[in-house]
Amino acid sequence: MPRIRTVKPEFWEDELLGVMPRDARLLFIATFNMADDEGILRWTPAYIKAQAFMYDDDLTLKDVDQLMRCLTDTGLLFPYVGGVAKQQMAVVVNFRKHQRINRPQKGKLPPPALGAWPVREMYARRDGWTCQLCGSEIPRRIVVNDDHNLAIGHIRPVAAGGSDHPSNVRAVHQACGRSRYSSAEDEEFIPPAALSGLEDSLNESLNRSVNDSVNESHAQSNFDPPVGTGGDFSSLNHSLTEGKGREGNRERKGTPPPPRQSSTSPAVSQTGERAIEDRMTDAFLERYKAGNAYSARQIRRVIADTLANGTDPDELWSALERIGAASKPVSAGTLQFAFAEIRKSATGADVLPFRDRQQQATDDLFDRAMARAQARMQQETS
Secondary structure (H helix, E strand, O other): OOOOOOOOHHHHHOHHHHOOOHHHHHHHHHHHHHOOOOOEEEOOHHHHHHHHOOOOOOOOHHHHHHHHHHHHHOOOEEEEEEOOOOEEEEEEOOHHHHOOOOOOOOOOOOOOOOOOHHHHHHHHHHOOOEOOOOOOEOOOOOOOOHHHOEEEEEOOOHHHOOOOOHHHEEEEEHHHHHHHHOOOOOOOOOOOHHHOOHHHHHHHHHHHHHHOHHHHHHHOOOOOOOOOOOOOOOOHHHOOOOOOOOOOOOOOOOOOOOOOOOOOOOOOOOOOOOOHHHHHHHHHHHHHOOOOOOOHHHHHHHHHHHHHOOOOHHHHHHHHHHHHHOOOOOOHHHHHHHHHHHHHHOOOOOOOOOOOHHHHHOOOHHHHHHHHHHHHHHHHHO
16 A cells, blocks of 8 residues: 655655656655565566556556666665565665655555575675674675675564564674674663774775776676576665665765676786776776865775775766866766766777777776877877
8 A cells, every 4th residue: 555655855856866867766655665664565567557657658668677677786776586485585785875754654665684695795894894783884895804894683573473574684793793693682782892893804805806806897898697696796786775874874985886898908006006906996086186175085985885886986977077177076876877878878889999090908997097088089089
């Protein structure tokens, strides 16, 4: 049964929503009404059309399916198969950010299984990769010190009647989760000593996101690996659902889904040189920092995460140039918009050819990206 919901004024100013098709924005609002108090709803084209577009004969089931994919690809909704009947479900990731429920009713629809890595990652992004107990950042990649890795804890323990529904789960460090479980609920939480060295683990996680994932993505450039809902992978479809800060202060941030392209470029070589994300960050700040409040750490993180998801450096640098030229912040929404513009402006070729064929001999992806950008500027001015 549809429910009475509210739409905040900030909805119309959201950059991510602003670049989406109008019908997709309308569907996103409709999901508020269709979802239960946990933000969960049935997620099939036939059901969505019957509920949200019952009078729109010009919209086919295929059209509705494309609108649904638009919401899931940008991470606003997380699709999953739940329950004994294996129903197609979805959860509005930041539902409690958009809606304030006065007297929430117990959810009857099955929540996503916490054992699947994409589900744990979705909740971590919802909570901004911030531990909801100690308030410190959680490494986004698996690190050696398991105490610092991601865990999903229950606000109300399962033994006390708690459930796996979104409102009762939160992202925490492994050490913090164990510490809370072993203490009384009414006790003030004290961060455990096992969190020492967390900064080193965060740096390790950031470096691994490039050194491992970028090389791996180039090695498998000619095919897409199979993805299982229970596998350990970083989902492109749910990368924009991050929050910021602790519970109650969540915003979407993160790595946008880049255009999928096959590449024959060699893997990044970092023998004795600075990492590619560091050089891209420095080059971007050198060009566009004047007059803008850019954060080097934030830009480096976005670049590193985007490269880790298999984005071609040429494509990423082109997107960064568009963002810098417009003096926009380097964030999930702006990168998503820049990638969309690049797709629209493409005229049959993914990249512009080099004027000087000798430049193609380099095996450094960053140098190639800069060279292509220079060639593009020369062609535009000629």
